[in-house]
Amino acid sequence: xxxxxxxxxxxxxxxxxxxxxxxxxxxxxxxxxxxxxxxxxxxxxxxxxxxxxxxxxxxxxxxxxxxxxxxxxxxxxxxxxxxxxxxxxxxxxxxxxxxxxxxxxxxxxxxxxxxxxxxxxxxxxxxxxxxxxxxxxxxxxxxxxxxxxxxxxxxxxxxxxxxxxxxxxxxxxxxxxxxxxxxxxxxxxxxxxxxxxxxxxxxxxxxxxxxxxxxxxxxxxxxxxxxxxxxxxxxxxxxxxxxxxxxxxxxxxxxxxxxxxxxxxxxxxxxxxxxxxxxxxxxxxxxxxxxxxxxxxxxxxxxxxxxxxxxxxxxxxxxxxxxxxxxxxxxxxx
Ligand code: ACO
Numbered sequence: 001x002x003x004x005x006x007x008x009x010x011x012x013x014x015x016x017x018x019x020x021x022x023x024x025x026x027x028x029x030x031x032x033x034x035x036x037x038x039x040x041x042x043x044x045x046x047x048x049x050x051x052x053x054x055x056x057x058x059x060x061x062x063x064x065x066x067x068x069x070x071x072x073x074x075x076x077x078x079x080x081x082x083x084x085x086x087x088x089x090x091x092x093x094x095x096x097x098x099x100x101x102x103x104x105x106x107x108x109x110x111x112x113x114x115x116x117x118x119x120x121x122x123x124x125x126x127x128x129x130x131x132x133x134x135x136x137x138x139x140x141x142x143x144x145x146x147x148x149x150x151x152x153x154x155x156x157x158x159x160x161x162x163x164x165x166x167x168x169x170x171x172x173x174x175x176x177x178x179x180x181x182x183x184x185x186x187x188x189x190x191x192x193x194x195x196x197x198x199x200x201x202x203x204x205x206x207x208x209x210x211x212x213x214x215x216x217x218x219x220x221x222x223x224x225x226x227x228x229x230x231x232x233x234x235x236x237x238x239x240x241x242x243x244x245x246x247x248x249x250x251x252x253x254x255x256x257x258x259x260x261x262x263x264x265x266x267x268x269x270x271x272x273x274x275x276x277x278x279x280x281x282x283x284x285x286x287x288x289x290x291x292x293x294x295x296x297x298x299x300x301x302x303x304x305x306x307x308x309x310x311x312x313x314x315x316x317x318x319x320x321x322x323x324x325x326x327x328x329x330x331x332x333x334x
Contacts, residue, residue, distance in 0.1 A: 003154075003167060003199060004295075004320060011040045011326035014334070016119040018322050019112050021105035023047030023068070024055040025125050031318035033061040040319070041326050044069050044118055046105035071108035080111040087114075087139055107135045113304045114139050119333065120325040122318065124309035129174060133299075136306040143303045143332075150187040151175045151297030151308070152194045153283045157290060162250060163269040164201040169194060170271050170286075173279040174297035174308065181223050185230035188272045190300040192238055195270050197331045198298065198324060205231070206249035206268035207242025208278070212258040215245075224274050239263055246271075295320055298328070305329050 018035075022028045023045035029052075032043050045052050049068040056063045071077075081098035088098075101107045106127060112118040123132045133149070142149060151174025160166040171191040176183055184207075192203035209224040210216060221243055228242035241264035248258040248265050255266025273279035287294040295317070299307050305328035307321050 003156075004323070006200075007198065007320075007327050008038070008040060008323045010330065011323040012038070014326050014330045015039075015042060016326040016329045017042045017044065017117075018325055019044040019046065019069075019109045019118040019121045021046045021109040021121065021123045022125050022127065023052045023105065026055065026059045027125055027313065027315045027318055029056050029059050029061050029063060030315045031322065032063050032066050034315070034319050035322055036063070036065040038319075041322050043067070043322075044112065046071055046108060048072070069108075069112075071105050072103050074108070076112075076115070076117065077102050080108070080115060083115060084111065084139060101135075104135075106131055107139075110136045110140045110304075110306060113306070119329040120305040120307070122307045122309060122321050122325055124307075125311060125313055125318065128311075129308050132306075132308045133175065136302060140302055140304050140306060142301050146186055146190060146301040148179070148183045148186050148190075149175055149299055149301040150179075150190055151299050152191050153294050153296035154199060154298065155283065155286055156293040156295070157286065158292065164199060167199055167201065168269055168271060169199060169201075169203075170273065170279060170283045171300070172273070172276060173283045174299070175276070177276045179227075179275065181226040182230055184223065184227035184272065184274065185234055186301070188227065188231040188240060188270075189235050189238065191270050191272055192235070192240075194298055194300045198327055201269055203239065203270045204264045204268050205238060205240040205270040205272060206244045206264050207231075207240065207272050207274075208246055208249060209243035209274055210245060211243050212245045212248045212265075213243070215258070220274060241265060242272075244268070295324070298324055303332075305332065 018041045043066040084098040109121045150172035152171040195203045211221040224243040241262045247254040249268040252266035259265035
């Protein structure tokens, strides 16, 4: 069975509650119809219900079965505001400020999750990554033992010799512009977990650089070496190696030549890039030049699954991300 089919089948059995804050956005509404028809998840659409119904009619989609929630009038606002004030008391957030913030669906959605009224969130079809993530960071926060949220992409390439039958996981393609050694190590550990939980593969993690095993000397190389060592301490069972160049990580002959002792070189299935610039450009290069399918970013390290869409996303990207989010919620909460 193909990976996405398995992810969707799992989601159908979990019946998680997913909140979509961009309730009048046409692709979101089309995806909602598919998700409800295929029984993939229970859906909350945020916004003014009259406007949501009108937008659905204009798109010609049936969203019967979705629960429409108006952040501006919902009866839970007061309780959510109290929780927000408590979480942000060291920052001096007042109740009035919290109530004002709750008018924004991108704040109301994570508060539904925080207060147990939803299991996951997906947004970003019409909002920038930072605007989706900031309220999630502030109110849902990271899971215990993790200080940094990062974003992985599941990459489906056409040659099955690469990765796990042509599936690789890349990170961090979405969040941390310039991670420290410690943050890069945490990104590696989180990405291995995502690869195992969603793809079901045994992770072999390559910490990428422009150097392999000391072939270049530079502080940027030292950072990757340090991060590799920290990741080994964080998870002693993790199969990880670095620093490795991309060809040494993926091509068996090059791996043998440049890092003959490595368990990872030549057969990596998880690629951890040294920074956001390389990772974001790297995944898009693979996606566009080799017609690979890229699914994500799957956000990892958050205390609850909240995922960000690319503004160029398609309806099927949204459906797939909802299914993945349901799988993440099951891995976290069930
Ligand atoms: N993990 C956990 N918490 C975080 C993280 C993180 N990675 N980053 C920031 N935070 C927290 C901070 O600790 C802070 O919490 P506090 O208010 O309780 O102190 C809060 O979030 C806000 O922190 P700022 O430093 O003010 O973060 P800012 O809002 O400036 O930036 C952001 C965070 C928006 C995610 C920034 O790192 C960013 O813009 N990253 C790039 C996103 C992007 O554009 N990606 C590429 C596009 S995505 C794509 O192509 C798929």
